Amino acid sequence: MKLLRQASIILGIYFLGELLQKSLNLPIPGSVIGMLILLGLLYTGVIKLDMIEEISNFLLDHLAIFFIPAGVGLISSFSLLRGNWFAIIAVSFISTIIVLVATGIIVQIILKGGKS
DSSP states (O other): OHHHHHHHHHHHHHHHHHHHHHHHTOSSOHHHHHHHHHHHHHHHTSSOGGGTHHHHHHHHHTGGGGGHHHHHHHHHTHHHHGGGHHHHHHHHHHHHHHHHHHHHHHHHHHHHTTOO
16 A cells, blocks of 8 residues: 555656646656656755665666667667668767766765865
């Protein structure tokens, strides 16, 4: 019953993000808006970590399963991707480097914290 309550919290926030995206016609996906709402609620303490911790760990433990539909989608649209392999690999490589550098910079800023 506890997992059901935690899943209801996560899904409710997700649907709130979707509702805001549709009603305000925002260019940001509703799932991203929902994540930002969840972040704000966790940061302000409206939602405590223990209120969603178990379902979050469950979802993270089974994260690989959520990539199966994306893989099937790539295989089914293989003909569209056939001539664009170089561009796809280049963009993937460059974006990975950008993410690694940005993560490193952010971690350094956080670790320095209030130290001067």
